[in-house]
Amino acid sequence: MTARPNAVSTFPTFPAFPSATILGYPRIGPRRELKRALESYWNGRSSRDELNSAGRRLREATWRRLTDLGLAEPPSNTFSLYDHVLDTAFMLDAVPARYRAADDVYFAMARGTDDVAPLRMTKWFDTNYHYIVPEIGPETAFRLADDKPVREVAEARELGVSTRPVLLGPVTFLLLSQASAGSPAGFTPLHRLNDVLGVYSELLRALAAEGVDWVQLDEPALVADRSDEELVAVRVAYERLGGLDLTERPQLFVSSYFGELGAALPVLADCPVEAIGLDLDRGRDVLARRDLASLAGKTVVAGVVPGRNIWRTHLNDALDTLRYLRGKAGDVTVSTSCSLLHVPHDLESEDDLDPALRKRLAFADQKVGEVIELARLFAAAPDDAVTAPPVRQRPQASSPDSAQPAERSPYPVRAVAQAEHLRLPPLPVTTIGSFPQTGDVRAARAALAAGEISEERYEALVKAEIERAVRLQERLGLDVLVHGEPERNDMVQYFAEHLDGFAITRHGWVQSYGSRCTRPPILHGDVDRPAPITVGWARYAQSLTGKPVKGMLTGPVTIVAWSFVREDRPLRAVFDQVADAIRAEVADLQDAGVSIIQVDEPALRELLPLRRADQAAYLSWAVGAYRRATSVAADRTQIHTHLCYSDAAEVLTAIDALDADVTTIESARSNARVLDDPAMKGFARGLGPGVYDIHSPRVPAVPEITGLAEKILRVLPADQVWINPDCGLKTRTYDQVEAALTNIVTATAELREVSEVLLSSSDNCRDRSVG
Numbered sequence: 172m173t174a175r176p177n178a179v180s181t182f183p184t185f186p187a188f189p190s191a192t193i194l195g196y197p198r199i200g201p202r203r204e205l206k207r208a209l210e211s212y213w214n215g216r217s218s219r220d221e222l223n224s225a226g227r228r229l230r231e232a233t234w235r236r237l238t239d240l241g242l243a244e245p246p247s248n249t250f251s252l253y254d255h256v257l258d259t260a261f262m263l264d265a266v267p268a269r270y271r272a273a274d275d276v277y278f279a280m281a282r283g284t285d286d287v288a289p290l291r292m293t294k295w296f297d298t299n300y301h302y303i304v305p306e307i308g309p310e311t312a313f314r315l316a317d318d319k320p321v322r323e324v325a326e327a328r329e330l331g332v333s334t335r336p337v338l339l340g341p342v343t344f345l346l347l348s349q350a351s352a353g354s355p356a357g358f359t360p361l362h363r364l365n366d367v368l369g370v371y372s373e374l375l376r377a378l379a380a381e382g383v384d385w386v387q388l389d390e391p392a393l394v395a396d397r398s399d400e401e402l403v404a405v406r407v408a409y410e411r412l413g414g415l416d417l418t419e420r421p422q423l424f425v426s427s428y429f430g431e432l433g434a435a436l437p438v439l440a441d442c443p444v445e446a447i448g449l450d451l452d453r454g455r456d457v458l459a460r461r462d463l464a465s466l467a468g469k470t471v472v473a474g475v476v477p478g479r480n481i482w483r484t485h486l487n488d489a490l491d492t493l494r495y496l497r498g499k500a501g502d503v504t505v506s507t508s509c510s511l512l513h514v515p516h517d518l519e520s521e522d523d524l525d526p527a528l529r530k531r532l533a534f535a536d537q538k539v540g541e542v543i544e545l546a547r548l549f550a551a552a553p554d555d556a557v558t559a560p561p562v563r564q565r566p567q568a569s570s571p572d573s574a575q576p577a578e579r580s581p582y583p584v585r586a587v588a589q590a591e592h593l594r595l596p597p598l599p600v601t602t603i604g605s606f607p608q609t610g611d612v613r614a615a616r617a618a619l620a621a622g623e624i625s626e627e628r629y630e631a632l633v634k635a636e637i638e639r640a641v642r643l644q645e646r647l648g649l650d651v652l653v654h655g656e657p658e659r660n661d662m663v664q665y666f667a668e669h670l671d672g673f674a675i676t677r678h679g680w681v682q683s684y685g686s687r688c689t690r691p692p693i694l695h696g697d698v699d700r701p702a703p704i705t706v707g708w709a710r711y712a713q714s715l716t717g718k719p720v721k722g723m724l725t726g727p728v729t730i731v732a733w734s735f736v737r738e739d740r741p742l743r744a745v746f747d748q749v750a751d752a753i754r755a756e757v758a759d760l761q762d763a764g765v766s767i768i769q770v771d772e773p774a775l776r777e778l779l780p781l782r783r784a785d786q787a788a789y790l791s792w793a794v795g796a797y798r799r800a801t802s803v804a805a806d807r808t809q810i811h812t813h814l815c816y817s818d819a820a821e822v823l824t825a826i827d828a829l830d831a832d833v834t835t836i837e838s839a840r841s842n843a844r845v846l847d848d849p850a851m852k853g854f855a856r857g858l859g860p861g862v863y864d865i866h867s868p869r870v871p872a873v874p875e876i877t878g879l880a881e882k883i884l885r886v887l888p889a890d891q892v893w894i895n896p897d898c899g900l901k902t903r904t905y906d907q908v909e910a911a912l913t914n915i916v917t918a919t920a921e922l923r924e925v926s927e928v929l930l931s932s933s934d935n936c937r938d939r940s941v942g
């Protein structure tokens with residue numbers, strides 16, 4: 172059968188793409204209605220039916236809002252009760268056998284149950300959103316098990332709204348999945364492409380039968396480096412789906428985002444799909460490509476309104492870009508650069524922002540307005556195309572970088588100084604920093620903000636909470652304690668609130684995973700630390716115990732990564748300013764007698780550019796910022812760092828580069844896979860691979876913990892090993908934490924006995940290495 176690459180112009184009976192659109196919309200609700208509904212269901216306070224109704228109300232509110240704002244054909248299936256990748260796995264019946272008996276299979280996969288651990292969760296490309304990693308093997312029996320995308324179309328139609336369903340594209344779905352445990356060597360989920368395409372074909376037919384004109388297939392994986400085999404998969408997928416007769420399928424819009432399509436552009440251009448989406452914020456390089464003209468027969472959905480930040484769009488620049496494209500592509504439609512999932516709902520909710528700053532901002536609803544305004548301007552603009560690709564660049568540093576401060580002594584020298592100073596037992600047990608954030612503390616913080624309680628009262632409550640955490644750790648027998656971070660609403664927002672140059676929102680929530688959200692601070696000015704931030708709390712915590720209490724800071728890369736950052740200064744200069752603020756805090760903690768300081772960088776890998784060619788440069792200045800923040804530490808001050816959501820190879824490169832003395836990492840959730848990495852041999856620093864997956868309410872049993880720790884001890888000399896959870900405990904309850912830490916301490920005591928031999932021999936090793 173011959174494909175028809177240009178259905179729009181050749182067959183005018185097929186409806187054109189609307190002139191303005193968005194790729195997706197926040198789903199948590201303007202007042203986090205979804206969060207409340209989920210947590211109420213999980214706590215047994217409401218039924219699944221009530222949860223489903225809450226979801227339905229949110230979808231209705233979204234479609235009404237978007238049509239009120241003037242969007243003709245809003246997207247549907249952008250809603251999810253937990254995660255859209257999980258929705259896709261569920262829809263395809265890619266449900267591993269161990270979940271099938273659960274009461275609620277969907278949430279068992281997302282969160283685990285008492286009997287079964289959840290699926291792995293990891294970062295969605297370079298964002299702070301997390302998706303659930305599907306497990307696919309040769310045994311996965313794909314079928315269309317759920318018709319959510321079709322149902323949502325019908326649901327919207329009842330409200331008089333016709334929508335464009337959004338699906339995760341089959342190639343990205345498989346590339347984001349992992350091979351199930353029993354899969355034969357060499358198997359990758361992409362090997363199942365043909366079977367998945369069978370189900371997608373069936374789904375497209377069902378959507379066409381439902382009267383859908385356009386379907387959006389998201390393929391963000393195509394903006395990262397892709398092998399020839401993967402590019403062949405793209406071709407196979409879209410020749411097959413586009414090859415369905417246009418009476419049997421809706422028109423296909425393949426959207427890319429978070430970067431430029433690279434080698435995937437000519438492949439897609441050659442496939443019988445009717446529209447292609449380009450990210451013209453992060454993927455602007457595409458404008459200079461000669462093969463852009465290969466899109467001449469297609470609708471280009473031009474992502475000129477940035478979906479990853481909250482700054483107003485420069486409408487004139489965007490208009491130039493649209494007019495330039497008009498000369499190159501077929502139809503041109505105005506869109507956001509990606510889904511608006513990554514920005515808060517509505518600026519109108521923010522009453523407290525400085526009016527001068529506020530004028531420069533656009534949240535999701537304002538971005539919808541921009542898209543519509545641009546479509547109007549574009550339609551009214553003269554027909555002649557702009558002929559040169561418009562340039563819009565981030566400013567580069569005009570002055571030389573500020574000097575990098577002096578480095579610390581080499582690690583082996585520091586290790587000796589620290590061992591003498593700290594006198595820790597073998598296999599020290601510690602935690603990552605936060606203890607459960609209780610409703611009481613959150614309520615107290617809300618009451619303080621509302622002026623209902625005094626500063627003194629709030630401080631007393633926080634101190635009581637610190638004391639509770641310290642006493643618990645002492646009682647359970649941990650070796651290096653933490654104060655528990657009760658004074659922090661969030662590890663980034665808290666610092667932003669105490670630094671100059673940041674603004675904080677009241678309702679600017681962005682979903683991070685499931686029901687969990689953050690309010691990313693807005694870094695809009697020059698960053699400076701007017702006064703010490705954590706020193707008072709650290710002093711207080713240390714006064715309660717003879718065991719060392721870690722000072723706890725968030726690193727510069729993570730502060731930048733989890734904020735909305737100004738674009739009128741070179742990113743590198745911004746990093747340096749934040750690094751200097753943290754450096755001042757490290758110095759003050761040290762002066763206050765704190766002997767272990769942890770500077771977390773869980774977002775280090777998140778900001779890693781998706782294309783390998785750009786990664787070395789990024790790592791050099793991200794790492795530079797970290798070292799700038801920490802190199803003020805004396806040799807005997809032990810610097811810890813914590814990384815989560817990274818894979819092994821990335822972590823190991825990063826750990827060496829960061830030059831911290833001890834690194835705690837997430838590993839329980841992936842069964843300590845990091846230790847299989849060949850680079851682990853010869854690893855020379857302290858390492859704490861997590862033995863407790865804190866993302867799930869499950870409490871790990873002692874043998875589970877010893878099992879993981881033994882795996883660690885087979886690879887690493889015992890005197891380098893720390894025992895700790897995967898990440899902070901703030902999302903857990905005190906009951907769960909007490910049970911899990913008890914088991915961790917018990918398991919460690921057993922290990923200390925069996926590994927005494929190992930310990931004495933590795934001690935010798937270390938002495939030799941120092942010479």
Ligand SMILES: Nc1nc2c(c(=O)[nH]1)N[C@@H](CNc1ccc(C(=O)N[C@@H](CCC(=O)N[C@@H](CCC(=O)N[C@@H](CCC(=O)O)C(=O)O)C(=O)O)C(=O)O)cc1)CN2
Nearest residue numbers: 299610613614616617660661662663683686687688689733
């Ligand atoms: N920024 C950031 N990104 C991160 C992480 C992180 O810790 N921070 N961790 C990783 C995993 N992501 C996470 C993201 C959020 C949360 C999380 O727990 N968020 C909390 C909100 C934290 C917060 O801002 N708390 C505030 C506000 C709390 C609140 O909801 N207050 C009530 C009122 C108080 C009450 O009566 O309960 C309200 O505003 O309605 C505070 O404690 O002050 C939540 O969604 O529940 C956890 C992990 C990766 N990315």
Ligand code: MET
Nearest residue numbers: 603604605771773899900
């Ligand atoms: C997402 S990494 C979290 C690190 C932080 N210190 C905590 O324990 O919560």
Ligand SMILES: [Zn+2]
Nearest residue numbers: 773815898899
């Ligand atoms: Zn973490």
